Amino acid sequence: MLYLPHTGEDIASMLQVVGVDDLDGLFSTVPEDCRCKGDLNLPEQLSEWELNDHMEALSHSMAVSPEYRVFAGAGSYEHFIPASVSYLLGRSEFVTSYTPYQPEMSQGTLQAIYEYQTLAARLLGMEITTASHYDGATALAESLLMAIRVTRRRKVATSSLIHPVYRQVVKTYFEPTGYEVVELGYLKNGVTDLAELDDMDDLAAVAVQSPNFFGCIENLQAVGEKAHDKEALFIASFTEALAYGLLKNPGSQGADIACGEGQSLGIPRSFGGPALGMLASIKKFMRSLPGRLVGQTKDLDGKRGFVLTLATREQHIRREKATSNICTNNSLCALAAAMYMASVGGTGIRELARLNHDKAEYLKKELKKAGFTITFDSPTFNEFVVEFPDGFEATYKRLLEKKIVPGISLAPYYPELANHYLLCVTETMSRDDMDILVREIKS
Amino acid sequence: MKESVGTTGLILNESLLWEKGKKGRCGFSLPRRDVESFPLHQELTGEGPDFPDLSEIDVVRHYTRLSQWNFGVDTGMYPLGSCTMKYSPKTNEKQASLPGFAGAHPLLPATLSQGALKMMFELEQYLAEITGMDATTLQPAAGAHGELTGILLIYAFHKKKGAQRSKIIVPDTAHGTNPASVALCGYRPVLVRSNEQGILSVEAVAEVMDEDTAGIMVTNPNTLGLFEENSQKIAEIVHAKGGLVYCDGANMNAVMGIVQMGKIGVDVMHLNLHKTFSTPHGGGGPGSGPVCVKSELEPFLPVPRVIKENGRYVLAEDYPESVGKVAAFHGSFGVMIKAYSYIRTMGPKNLKKASQLAVLNANYIKERLKGILHLAYDRPCMHECVFSDEHQKAGKVTTLDMAKRLMDYGFHPPTVYFPLVVNGAIMVEPTETESKEEIDQFIEAFKAVVNEARQDPDRLHDAPKRCKVKRLDEVAAARKPCLAG
Numbered sequence: 001m002l003y004l005p006h007t008g009e010d011i012a013s014m015l016q017v018v019g020v021d022d023l024d025g026l027f028s029t030v031p032e033d034c035r036c037k038g039d040l041n042l043p044e045q046l047s048e049w050e051l052n053d054h055m056e057a058l059s060h061s062m063a064v065s066p067e068y069r070v071f072a073g074a075g076s077y078e079h080f081i082p083a084s085v086s087y088l089l090g091r092s093e094f095v096t097s098y099t100p101y102q103p104e105m106s107q108g109t110l111q112a113i114y115e116y117q118t119l120a121a122r123l124l125g126m127e128i129t130t131a132s133h134y135d136g137a138t139a140l141a142e143s144l145l146m147a148i149r150v151t152r153r154r155k156v157a158t159s160s161l162i163h164p165v166y167r168q169v170v171k172t173y174f175e176p177t178g179y180e181v182v183e184l185g186y187l188k189n190g191v192t193d194l195a196e197l198d199d200m201d202d203l204a205a206v207a208v209q210s211p212n213f214f215g216c217i218e219n220l221q222a223v224g225e226k227a228h229d230k231e232a233l234f235i236a237s238f239t240e241a242l243a244y245g246l247l248k249n250p251g252s253q254g255a256d257i258a259c260g261e262g263q264s265l266g267i268p269r270s271f272g273g274p275a276l277g278m279l280a281s282i283k284k285f286m287r288s289l290p291g292r293l294v295g296q297t298k299d300l301d302g303k304r305g306f307v308l309t310l311a312t313r314e315q316h317i318r319r320e321k322a323t324s325n326i327c328t329n330n331s332l333c334a335l336a337a338a339m340y341m342a343s344v345g346g347t348g349i350r351e352l353a354r355l356n357h358d359k360a361e362y363l364k365k366e367l368k369k370a371g372f373t374i375t376f377d378s379p380t381f382n383e384f385v386v387e388f389p390d391g392f393e394a395t396y397k398r399l400l401e402k403k404i405v406p407g408i409s410l411a412p413y414y415p416e417l418a419n420h421y422l423l424c425v426t427e428t429m430s431r432d433d434m435d436i437l438v439r440e441i442k443s
Numbered sequence: 444m445k446e447s448v449g450t451t452g453l454i455l456n457e458s459l460l461w462e463k464g465k466k467g468r469c470g471f472s473l474p475r476r477d478v479e480s481f482p483l484h485q486e487l488t489g490e491g492p493d494f495p496d497l498s499e500i501d502v503v504r505h506y507t508r509l510s511q512w513n514f515g516v517d518t519g520m521y522p523l524g525s526c527t528m529k530y531s532p533k534t535n536e537k538q539a540s541l542p543g544f545a546g547a548h549p550l551l552p553a554t555l556s557q558g559a560l561k562m563m564f565e566l567e568q569y570l571a572e573i574t575g576m577d578a579t580t581l582q583p584a585a586g587a588h589g590e591l592t593g594i595l596l597i598y599a600f601h602k603k604k605g606a607q608r609s610k611i612i613v614p615d616t617a618h619g620t621n622p623a624s625v626a627l628c629g630y631r632p633v634l635v636r637s638n639e640q641g642i643l644s645v646e647a648v649a650e651v652m653d654e655d656t657a658g659i660m661v662t663n664p665n666t667l668g669l670f671e672e673n674s675q676k677i678a679e680i681v682h683a684k685g686g687l688v689y690c691d692g693a694n695m696n697a698v699m700g701i702v703q704m705g706k707i708g709v710d711v712m713h714l715n716l717h718k719t720f721s722t723p724h725g726g727g728g729p730g731s732g733p734v735c736v737k738s739e740l741e742p743f744l745p746v747p748r749v750i751k752e753n754g755r756y757v758l759a760e761d762y763p764e765s766v767g768k769v770a771a772f773h774g775s776f777g778v779m780i781k782a783y784s785y786i787r788t789m790g791p792k793n794l795k796k797a798s799q800l801a802v803l804n805a806n807y808i809k810e811r812l813k814g815i816l817h818l819a820y821d822r823p824c825m826h827e828c829v830f831s832d833e834h835q836k837a838g839k840v841t842t843l844d845m846a847k848r849l850m851d852y853g854f855h856p857p858t859v860y861f862p863l864v865v866n867g868a869i870m871v872e873p874t875e876t877e878s879k880e881e882i883d884q885f886i887e888a889f890k891a892v893v894n895e896a897r898q899d900p901d902r903l904h905d906a907p908k909r910c911k912v913k914r915l916d917e918v919a920a921a922r923k924p925c926l927a928g
């Protein structure tokens with residue numbers, strides 16, 4: 001077998017050193033009645049060639065660009081990934097190493113993650129970013145738990161326009177804790193109803209997503225002021241990190257914690273994972289942060305180097321008193337994001353974000369012209385909600401047959417929004433693509 | 444030291460990203476602008492992030508140099524105990540990057556995602572078979588996330604029975620994530636000590652198990668590399684008091700095709716695809732931590748679940764007793780493809796062989812090093828063996844010193860100072876993908892280090908000498924944290 005280097009001779013001589021007769025003899029400490037009878041019931045081994053054929057066939061049944069035009073975002077975005085990023089990310093010194101517990105042998109990962117922490121902090125306007133979390137949803141859940149630790153309060157308020165699946169994850173994490181989550185409704189113009197906060201007390205945090213699930217840009221400054229009036233932490237959540245190439249960042253608007261999904265930064269969609277949970281905070285809360293942190297230090301010769309630091313917050317030291325149970329995080333995804341941010345650069349990310357915004361505005365305009373309703377009039381980034389006429393399901397199916405996915409239906413998440421669809425346009429869509437979409441919907 | 448196989452060479456310097464570059468450069472091919480500009484309201488517009496501007500070659504050199512300061516399994520032997528640093532087959536990477544998989548959106552109608560769903564459906568079944576369990580969720584993103592999910596399932600089970608419990612038994616050999624996951628679910632971990640043989644005794648568990656205890660969380664094989672021989676009797680005791688048995692399956696690499704945990708009393712367990720199933724560790728993730736359960740816990744599994752209806756795969760949400768979701772979408776799909784590819788290219792016989800050889804390699808190292816290093820438990824081990832610095836302490840050489848010196852010989856050190864029950868632990872897990880020659884070299888290197896410890900301890904105190912940096916001041920890093928530049 002390709003991956004098993006032992007020859008029969010190797011096995012024989014090693015068994016002799018160990019002092020057992022055969023491979024079965026190695027398992028003498030496994031009681032007889034614990035052992036499997038017979039072979040595992042799994043398919044017989046495939047050759048590398050057979051595997052290629054099998055996987056090709058599976059992957060061909062998937063609806064992806066360029067064959068399909070997918071106008072769907074909702075927390076998973078299609079952006080161009082430079083070949084250089086994919087190529088560098090494949091360097092096996094990065095890929096096949098583990099958590100940099102031995103810093104002298106892991107300076108590559110450590111410096112790269114330190115750089116990720118820095119660029120991510122700059123993107124979000126925050127002081128500190130953790131080394132990574134699993135995804136945007138778990139980053140939000142961990143942020144809310146962190147706010148509860150910091151404030152010693154037991155209740156959090158979350159906007160109903162935070163991605164619905166993120167809210168489900170929060171609910172799951174909170175179920176056994178006894179902590180309470182209250183949801184803030186939304187207004188006619190597609191932003192969170194902050195007035196509901198007026199009657200709420202003892203909040204540990206107020207969490208709002210911007211751009212929100214409807215694509216609308218929230219007034220984060222106002223959220224921050226309201227939260228701080230109540231001595232609650234202000235948590236700014238996001239699903240589209242690229243938006244901060246153009247929009248005011250969370251930090252500049254008073255966020256105490258910014259958390260969300262970094263998939264847009266050079267990570268393929270890959271059916272939703274692996275992703276990149278980003279979690280950033282102001283310095284004051286440094287010692288309450290969940291997850292790993294890389295810090296700068298010096299070696300014996302005074303040379304700059306990097307290490308994992310503030311480990312006394314973590315499970316391997318603090319066990320049940322740790323700030324989180326996380327161990328393996330999504331380091332390689334953070335590395336991809338760093339490579340991507342370095343590649344687009346300050347000038348590039350601005351123009352890229354503008355393109356996303358402008359293309360989405362173009363489609364909005366064309367859909368309006370074609371007689372469809374843009375439900376919410378708040379400004380948006382690269383996603384927006386459209387109301388289609390009754391019976392649109394049939395049109396949706398027809399478009400699927402033409403290999404066009406006209407967005408995500410909102411009805412499963414917001415039953416009051418039947419016939420409403422969330423559409424997304426990124427830089428990967430050309431004007432032609434958008435014109436074809438409008439034409440096909442109309443016909 | 445004599446010339447080491449693994450080291451010497453060229454180590455290049457490289458500055459931080461933002462110490463390089465020049466305004467106006469770009470390493471990204473910006474798409475053509477084919478729409479007019481729609482200025483965003485001034486009030487909403489920010490300044491844009493302060494990123495350096497670099498050209499493609501700047502970025503490529505930067506990361507190429509950084510990568511050369513790293514050590515991975517592809518560089519050399521990485522016997523990090525409890526982490527199963529086995530070789531990650533390259534074809535698996537290729538399959539995960541197929542455009543149909545890499546470009547797939549997670550929320551499209553199931554009719555447009557049949558290939559992904561079929562792969563997930565089959566992988567769930569394979570993992571259930573390997574563990575001897577009834578059902579699987581692939582949603583958890585790593586081992587600790589699987590633990591959290593598993594404990595949530597236990598919580599939901601007791602809640603449905605109408606009597607919540609407050610504690611979970613966790614042995615002293617457990618990984619830190621175990622008590623942390625237990626605490627995250629509002630349970631109190633109750634510590635139980637392993638016996639003089641390094642395993643749990645039936646009596647120790649019987650003493651603490653009561654009707655306020657939701658269950659027990661056991662790593663099997665445990666973190667000392669020993670099989671929990673009493674696991675079946677322990678399960679009976681826990682079950683008799685209405686508790687459930689959780690198995691941390693991080694060490695499944697020792698027993699594939701040899702022990703099916705579901706058949707020896709385990710109710711719920713997680714696997715680490717990034718250990719046992721060969722997916723690369725990525726410098727600390729992404730991983731994947733599927734959870735396998737017996738049928739009594741199946742109703743509580745996270746949603747959506749992949750099911751088969753009339754020959755088609757669908758994502759089903761309608762499980763009223765489900766704990767909900769633990770991740771935004773379907774988990775680390777890209778990692779699952781690699782594990783799936785691994786299982787398909789190994790087949791049942793080679794999976795078993797892999798476990799046998801992993802155990803052979805570990806026992807071989809144990810036998811050959813136990814003369815010079817103190818062996819914590821002198822018994823047949825599974826996939827890893829645990830030594831300590833007991834014999835070197837008198838000469839003022841510690842586990843850490845030996846670990847650092849091993850780097851100069853071109854090996855990644857073993858896991859050190861874990862498990863906590865062994866002072867100065869040195870936990871060696873070679874995995875099955877290391878050949879006898881490689882292992883012999885590692886043994887020789889360790890012997891040389893131990894010799895130096897006796898003859899010239901300062902060599903060890905000053906190690907490593909051949910890495911990018913010398914020993915780093917971790918105390919200063921924590922005292923005055925500098926976490927961003």
Ligand SMILES: Cc1ncc(COP(=O)(O)O)c(C=O)c1O
Nearest residue numbers: 327328525585586587618620693
């Ligand atoms: C025994 C054991 N349990 C649990 C874990 C946690 O797994 P992960 O790092 O994937 O979260 C580890 C990993 O290091 C481990 O060795």
